[in-house]
Amino acid sequence: MSHTARNDKRDLILSKGARVMTRRGYHGTGVQEIVQAAGIPKGSFYHYFASKEDFALQALDYIYAPRLERYRAALCNAAIAPRQRVLDYYADLVAHFARKEKPEYHCFIGGLSFEMAELCPPIAKRLSEILAQSVEQLARCLEQAQRAGEIESGCNCPALAEFISNAWEGALLRMKVCGSVAPLQVFLQQLERLLAPAATNLPGRECPAALTNATGVDQ
Incomplete structure (x- = not known):
């Protein structure tokens, strides 16, 4: 994956996931909810974020x-x-x-x-x-x-x-x-x-x- 494509994917996860976390709160949002909102497999999350x-x-x-x-x-x-x-x-x-x-x-x-x-x-x-x-x-x-x-x-x-x-x-x-x-x-x-x-x-x-x-x- 190119550097640009990687950043685009990361930004997509941040954009979609932050909306979920804003609505549900930090404790009410799990990694599963973030990846569902972004439309990516759960394993992909950890390519971009440690936790x-x-x-x-x-x-x-x-x-x-x-x-x-x-x-x-x-x-x-x-x-x-x-x-x-x-x-x-x-x-x-x-x-x-x-x-x-x-x-x-x-x-x-x-x-x-x-x-x-x-x-x-x-x-x-x-x-x-x-x-x-x-x-x-x-x-x-x-x-x-x-x-x-x-x-x-x-x-x-x-x-x-x-x-x-x-x-x-x-x-x-x-x-x-x-x-x-x-x-x-x-x-x-x-x-x-x-x-x-x-x-x-x-x-x-x-x-x-x-x-x-x-x-x-x-x-």
């Missing part, structure tokens, strides 16, 4: 490498004001979920975090790395918005980025539980309020105290 854990690690990279690149591109788009880049990106995500007729309200990284972060150090490490990269990209964009006077000058942008990222992951989990995009819509409404332009920030709309401390620690 189900190895599959999950490779699936994280397969899914999130392109997503992180899209995130970076969206938040670095110089044609759009920094604050608006953040709002537009999350608005597009909410619209994406809302458009689906039968949305599978699942998040691969959120599901793995919930199930495996305490049980599997290699998976926990990779999850942390991916989330840290996304927070770093968001913090840079928020710092640009701050320099442009679009958000409060006193905000601790890394802490604010961490808060937004955590809130989004929580909204995705709530969406899965209630079977509705309503939690994402609430997230977007509150994000718009949180990132209200500095010049129009009214009492009650200031950056939370825990996000204004330069150390990121609520004093």
Whole structure:
């Protein structure tokens, strides 16, 4: 098998298998379910992956490498004001979920975090790395918005980025539980309020105290 063909087969298994694992969870998905979804013999799985854990690690990279690149591109788009880049990106995500007729309200990284972060150090490490990269990209964009006077000058942008990222992951989990995009819509409404332009920030709309401390620690 050529290198290209091998990569194509591996990508097929990752794509199909990750969908199953997203729906059923890590513990609810066996190698048999993965190979059935990919339409390959069970023995072929081990030509590409040492174990189900190895599959999950490779699936994280397969899914999130392109997503992180899209995130970076969206938040670095110089044609759009920094604050608006953040709002537009999350608005597009909410619209994406809302458009689906039968949305599978699942998040691969959120599901793995919930199930495996305490049980599997290699998976926990990779999850942390991916989330840290996304927070770093968001913090840079928020710092640009701050320099442009679009958000409060006193905000601790890394802490604010961490808060937004955590809130989004929580909204995705709530969406899965209630079977509705309503939690994402609430997230977007509150994000718009949180990132209200500095010049129009009214009492009650200031950056939370825990996000204004330069150390990121609520004093």
